[in-house]
Amino acid sequence: MKLAERKKIAHLIFLSLFDLIDEEKRSELNKWLEKRKENQTLFQQLEDTAYQSQHFSRYTQFNAIEGWEKVEPRLKSKSKNLFYRLLPYAAILILCIGIIVLLRTSSQPDIPTALHKNILNPTVRLVMEDGNTLELNSPSSTQGIENENFKSDGKQLVYKHTESSDSPRHHLLQVPRGGEYALVLADGTRVWLNAATELSYPSYFSGKDRRVKLKGEAYFEVSADSSKPFIVETEHLQINVLGTSFNISAYPDESHHATLAKGKIKAIYEEQQVILSPGEQALLTDSGMIVRPVDVSTYTSWKERRFVFKNKPLKEVARDLERWYNIHFTVSQDAQSIRLTANLPKYENIEKILHIIENIARVKCETNDQEIIIKPE
Known part of the structure; x- marks a missing residue:
């Protein structure tokens, strides 16, 4: 036009x-x-x-x-x-x-049909302690499961508080690329899991603390219990909580960070310990853990089904899009220094996202089979 x-x-x-x-x-x-x-x-x-x-x-x-x-x-x-x-x-x-x-x-030209990509409701899996696996995308996926304290409606897995003489069972929730899932733990803590994320946790909490293990990214709203600290372990970080809301990103081969929305948390890395206040982030760097002020919404917008980029290098933008759309991106060398500031709907199909990025960042997105190449306009 x-x-x-x-x-x-x-x-x-x-x-x-x-x-x-x-x-x-x-x-x-x-x-x-x-x-x-x-x-x-x-x-x-x-x-x-x-x-x-x-x-x-x-x-x-x-x-x-x-x-x-x-x-x-x-x-x-x-x-x-x-x-x-x-x-x-x-x-x-x-x-x-x-x-x-x-x-x-x-009015931009269409992306080739091979890359027309809408989110297809990928399979979220719950791996039980005995090795059995449940696919949770269907509301009926947990019907007929005996001796378990959970129920799924296809979008959220909810555990009921249980007093039992049996030991807690080990569960592993796996969310693939292109997916998201919500979880309510037995203590009432709510967890939102981003794409390509795994969370390991007990079927109910016993003992002196409430401990889970995270690989990927998740947002936590922890149910307050001063007698049982809530602890999130990642490959490098440990987060100790009493009752608060925070985001942790711990993807392999990416920078690990914890961002506090409400309350207070203690971030532990090797011998370092820092206390975060709302609006602060603990970030792991090559020289150790640092604390910096951040715009929390930038790190929690994924939970609201949006991509929020603030002066973010295109290479990192492409990585986030890869995880959601499960399509490979290549950012050309002469586009590495380009940064993007944008707030985009997460569930839009890929071609609309690319058109907006092209206009804002003044780049061109070319396609090659199942790969998208980003280069300067």
């Missing part, structure tokens, strides 16, 4: 959103909507206030007060109401710019 046409359609959409459109322009807009199903989808998204807020936010990140102070002296001879007359037009301009960019995004 040419720029002139995008501007025209943006104007029509704006008039429609604010109920200012007449019959003639409504007819023009309807013709555009009928051309492609994608046009209808985009229009529906633009009517969603949450979607507007997300995608137009970057066009509103300017200091209006500062700008007004610069031009006000030149306009003193004008009507005192000039500012209020101009303000609606500024809003129109900002909104139309956003619509034009989204129109440009929606």
